[in-house]
Amino acid sequence: MAGAAAGLALTVSLTGCRADGGKSDASGSDKPANGVHLTAAQEALGKASDRTADLKSFRATLSTSSVVNGRQTDLKGDLAFRLKPDPGMKLDVPAIKTPGKTTAGFQEVFSxxxxxxxxxxxxxxxxxxxVSFSTTELSKATGVDVKGLESQGRQADPALNAKMLTASKDVRKVGTETVGGVSTTRYQGTFALSDALSKLGSEQRAEAQKIFNQAGLDKLNFNLWIDGKQLPRKITLATPPGAKLKLDTAMNYVxxxxPVSIKTPAKxxxxxxxxxxxGGANAPG
Incomplete structure (x- = not known):
């Protein structure tokens, strides 16, 4: 899928589930762990992680720019995702741009x-x-659990992203900014993917690690804008200079x-x- 390799999207495209199963850390992620004192910025990330854990739905705009083997690909999309009680998603990417060429994008619905x-x-x-794919039948055909095929939406799940960002050891407050008409506080930092993956369950962590290794990723830079309700309004992720795979992705939560109504195509x-x-190997990505 296009964009599934973008930063945290790698994890989600493999796992297809939230970092914490939709439940916040019972210990309270804004509290010191193992006697380690958290900075004010780290506490802010922890509160955002806790705040997003019980979300029922979200809408966002996504944009991704990637450079692989010197070839740049850019795309933007609009996403609506229902997390509870039953997952459902619709994503529209109008176009995919490469140097000197713009091709038709794609639509994706999950229900x-x-x-x-x-x-x-x-x-x-x-x-x-x-074209439709039954996740159950595809799992049987490939021998791989692919029930998380709604990867394009899961990559933007604010709960998963906020949870993984709490792995940052150098996050700092940058200042205040307005995002989409909402007053926010901006935080900036980096995190090691090995630390971020530790926030996931063992099965999801093992699968995601394989892809991260193949992509040559070990660290990501990020910016996070948090509003007065401790909800993320925008997240940007980027690979550091010199990375094998160059990626810049942004998620703006609107x-x-x-309520998110998911309408499936007529049979x-x-x-x-x-x-x-x-098996549809020409799907985007």
Whole structure:
């Protein structure tokens, strides 16, 4: 999937679940751990992590710029994600830009056990606008648990991102800024991916580590804007200079806990992705 390799998106595309299963740390992440005193900035991140743990839904705009083997790819998208009671998602990426070329983007809908993709390459192959994948059937076919295929949305989950950012040892307050008309406090820092992954469960951590190693990633820079309710309003992630993979991604959260209605495509407009040649290997990404 396009953008799934972008920073924390790597973790989410593999795990497909929240860092803490939707529950906050029972010890309170803004409290000292193992006798270590937390700075005011670290406490702020901990409070944001706790605050996001019980979110039921969110909407966000996403933008990602990546450079791999000297080739840059840019995309922007609008996302609506229902976290509870049952996960559901819709994502629209109008276009994908590469040097001197702009190609049609894609749409993605996730509901129940099925993910739907509207991608030009797949539509041409399938003869229908949409292609669907049953996560259960795909897991059986590949032998891999892929029930987290809603990766494009999960990469923006504020709970997962806020939780992983608490791994930073050098976060600092930068100042106050207005984001989307909301007054926020901006924090900046770095975190080692090994430390951030420790915030995940053992299975998710092991799988994510494989991809991080393949991408040559071991550290990320970040900026986090937190509003007066301790909710993240914007998060940016970037690889440091000299990294094998150059990535810059931004997530702007436009609202939280508002109803998200997920409408799936009509059956007549959908082809079974598992019946396509190579199982739909031409999906974006």
């Amino acid at each position: 129940g056990d099925t993910i739907y993709l509207k991608v030009p390459a797949l539509a041409k192959q399938a003869g229908k606008p949409w 609202d939280f806990n508002k 007549s407009q959908v082809a079974d992705g598992l019946k396509l040649k190579d």
